[in-house]
Amino acid sequence: MPLFIGHMDPGLRAVAMEKNMSLDGMGARHNEPALFGRTWGKFEEKEDRVPKLEQLNSLGFMCSLNLVLNKKDLIKMELLLLETFGWNLCMPTPAHFIDYYLNAAVQESDLYNGWPLSSLSKTKAFMDKYTHYFLEVSLQDHAFLSFRPSQVAAACVAASRICLQISPSWTTALHLLTGYTWDHLTQCIELMLL
Known part of the structure; x- marks a missing residue:
């Protein structure tokens, strides 16, 4: 055990x-x-x-x-x-938010290079892999500590959408789910994509 x-x-x-x-x-x-x-x-x-x-x-x-x-x-x-610990056992990390955000990361109305998605399930699988890759990137650079964990997780999703050429890069559903606008995420996304 x-x-x-x-x-x-x-x-x-x-x-x-x-x-x-x-x-x-x-x-x-x-x-x-x-x-x-x-x-x-x-x-x-x-x-x-x-x-x-x-x-x-x-x-x-x-x-x-x-x-x-x-x-x-x-x-x-x-x-x-x-x-x-003052009964405070939870220090949230970006990983705590990723799976929740992935629920809205890809939708049927999304476009790939301006065309409808050919396979929603395959796109979701790639989104999962890319998002977890960016999560790993965020763990390797102390610069990400200046962002909230939920913001880093949201930026992981946005960076993945950019790399997978899914448009729009940030949807209303993601904004409502995460509470972050594109402007809130830009600096963190740019750091991920360097």
Whole structure:
């Protein structure tokens, strides 16, 4: 069973590991990553993927340290983690918005080089690939940190529409869904297309 700390936002993961959370009173200082993985998993994953108490207790490092958690201590530590973060576990990233925006990224009324789309499903598949490519581009340049995560995600869709020669480059439906006009996105799009 994987621990979910690797799947979370890198900024939140760094904060989690840097915070000096005093779990010493419960003899659990060494299992903070496992505990954080469980707490994060409850928030981000499907329930069947969240490690159970028995699974945590059977982890190699828990056994080698002779640590055994009971339900009361586990709940106490989870509450301590949540309080440490002020119950704020979600730091949205552009990836949180991409799938939502992709729902409106391609429509039947769109045109390819001035002609109707020949295959809506193929165009949507290409849109998905291009948008995720631009999402990766945005992760590799700190300049994108000056934009809101939702704005970066919207710019990924717009840049993909440009590359795929879909017109108009930004639709009313996308404007209504994202809350961004073309002018709001121009600077971010230009940075992506450099």
